[in-house]
Amino acid sequence: MVRVVVIGGGWAGCAAAVTARQAGAEVLILEKTDMLLGLGNVGGIMRNNGRYTASEELISLGAGKLIEITDKAARHSMVDFPGHRHATLYDVTKVEPMVRRLLQEMGVEIRTMARAVDVEKKGAAIKGILMADDSIVEGDVFIETTGSTGPMGNCLKYGNGCAMCILRCPSFGPRTSISQRAGVEDILGQRGDECYGAFSGSCKLNKDSLSDDVRETLDREGVVVLRVPEEDIKMDKLSIKVCQQYALKEFAENVILLDTGHAKLMTSYYPLEKLRKIKGLENARYEDPYSGGKGNSIRYLSIAPRSNAMKVDNLDNLLCGGEKAGLFVGHTEAISTGSLAGHNSVRLVLGMPLLELPRNIVIGDIIAYANERIKTKEGLKKRYTFAGSEYFERMKERRLYTINPEEVRRRVERMDLIDIFSEKLV
């Protein structure tokens, strides 16, 4: 039996658990909070721009279970908003229990409120994960999907302080960098001004606090664009955001709300008094982060150097996914990298060659491209997402962007990779 231990139950960790389980491993997820999905609990945007192509690839590769859930939990689909087309907006209030149930049905063991604090090593191999309660969790192979956000001290030093986001560090304790604890130094993302980290790119407003008009339009259309008063337009704010796909002029001149159960406000943070000057938001209040008027979480402070097969460098049995694996933005990117890490974890234990996805499919290409770029000074200031910015441009240039599922399937078929992630190896 192969025992896979996944540290961090966000989208990447859940995806890794799915593919490792599909490959036949016994899988345990260690999650420090009381909910899976981490920042996915306040996310919601799927299938916008190139993420559509990536979602279809995941389905063709045999890692479509989580995409099925986000499609099923959609409040709106085929939504267009500035710079973005055909987005699916999943309902953040519904999706976590759906994912939890799926994993339980698949036989994945989930331990919540279980915070990893250190590793036990033998040579270059990790033997076990030391938990905050002093117990040790052993495994054959480990997948780190602890993300790169927070904790409080980082959000204070590199941001505006703890804004009380969904990660809830004060309640559940800080994230630990497992790879760094195992002796592999973290890579750190930067902003335009070379300061470390970047602010999370969006907040959530309580929908009941919006005017009837705005709320009804959101319910109906999925998107509302409201004009920012002239004196409050701040273009420089765009450079501090992680989500460069949303760092567009339209996002400075307008506030853009998306209906994901809460009203997703497409800006890192926005002072409440100014926000309430906007028509329809006179009574607005934040849902996440609770102090979205003051700041947001700081991300990209903990990235592990890795191969394109998602194995962490210089360690025998640690793989990584999600933001831990690069300057990626988004759930689709987390599910993509996590799925590959989960599948390869089983290959690693069995002594099989690890799978590297070819660069003529988008998931293979973004994994390799982000890895190339992170080694450059400029690349450290960029973010990589199918949904926009540098990488979406590249997708279009290389004619990889398509919303035709048949076309995606043909590509995956040509590579002989159909359902590779659902193949049982053990």
Add this chain to the structure above:
Amino acid sequence: MLGGDAALVKRKLECIDAGSEYCPCYLAETNECITCSHLQGKEFCDCNWRGVCIYQEYVWSGYKSKGIRCTCRAALLEKKYLSPNTILFRLGVTRTLARELDNPGAYIFIRNEDKPSYFDVPMSVMAVNTEENEISVAMQVVGAKTKALESVREGLVIRGPYWNGILGQRYLKGMKDGNCLVIARGIGQAPAAKVVRYLCRGDNQVKIIADPGKVGTIFIKEFIGNAPCEIEELDLTSKQGLRIINKYLKNEKYDIVFSGGSDKQHLYIIQEIDKVQDKPYLVVTNNNEICCGEGVCGSCSTRIESGVRVKACKVQLDVRKAIERRILNG
């Protein structure tokens, strides 16, 4: 820079003051914080989380330590000899200080008010009356500092609160409906009294084994209130005494064993515990030489595994490791 095991040991140190109103302390100002990586001069978070972000507290208090402990005069309400070399002081303090000291492991520094500050001597708080704002400490007269206190008539100078008088406090905290053994010898009865009352509040069953030791008397009974505990007198330095402890450990399956006494006594009890199958949690008195209590002066500095130096006045040391170092490695 420390690497490998040493770095791990250092990172896992648990500061008793973390998150209290006296945190961050002077150590934060000098990049010597026991818990927070930022306040150790590093760039990123990598702390031994104690439930609060100390860096946040530090920044919010204006990049300064906060809450300097009070040095104040305490009224001497009662001074009584418990034995020819042991004195009980009952002291009147502020309501806040009484409340802060109502905790196992709490201690204060006391000195004769006519003497300079280096006469400060740490003393376990044995009993607290939060209604009358009184605390009691028992002192064995040993050397210059304690002899200077013998002559006190009206009041003395105290400094506090401090909390690291007992190691293994986390085991005491969660203990409910358990079976506990409290072993105390000599002046070790003073901190033991507070432990007994605390455990009894949690509906634990507590058996006390007491040895008069060098103070020559068993005084713990007077200071445990109505706690329904059986007290057995035993010579803990004799082979027979240890045999009896071994018998209890074997037959009773204790959840917690507390040892109040010397490091040697702790070691003997560890050895007896190691002979039984169901190992109880071990809680012991902190016998390091404590001088300032703030992690500054260095007198309590203890070298533990991998060469890591620890400020024993603030750190909840692993009992076994602390004892091994002091007894076995000299």
